[in-house]
Amino acid sequence: PAFVRAVARGIPAVTDSSSFSKDLLMNVKYTDAAGNEVNPQLFTQGGDFRMVVTIKNPGVLKDYEGLALRTVFPSGWEIINKRLNDIPQDQNQAAGYQDIRDDRVYTYFDLPMNRQKTFVFHLNAAYTGQFYLPPVSCEAMYDERVRAQTAGRMVTVTPGK
DSSP states (O other), X not given: OOOOOOXXXXXXXXXXXXXXXXXXXXXXXXXXXXXOBOOTTEEETTOEEEEEEXXXXXXXXXXXXXXXXXXXXXXXXXXXXXXXXXXXXOSOTTOSEEEEOSSEEEEEEEEOTTOEEEEEEEEEEOXXXXXXXOXXXXXXXXXXXXXXXXXXXXXXXXXXX
């Protein structure tokens, strides 16, 4: 018997710059600790910030069950996991389940008609360099008609002072 193993490493050759919204509205913004909106394309190393994702059911179809929000973060950013060290969590209580990994967070929830839910992700610009910020996407797991996605883009973390 012969076995073949293919391994690929590196930076994506093509970035996914497509954004769309189909029967689901999604807004993604980045804020500092005071809640002021900031530009995600340029952060200083060591700075903390938040990604705020708001998902709205426009009431076109029905109540949505089984939505999956996929947030993948650039290599230069780190997730500040509020579940560790018994830090109180005031955000993301609307999630039915949240899977926090090293570089991504999967959030699962239901969303009734004409309602919205907001999820906040605490992040840190940990490493200097230029990195790819993949698209943020949300979709109904059992209905391909319902989905939304932001465009991916390059981001930069500059050295601190």
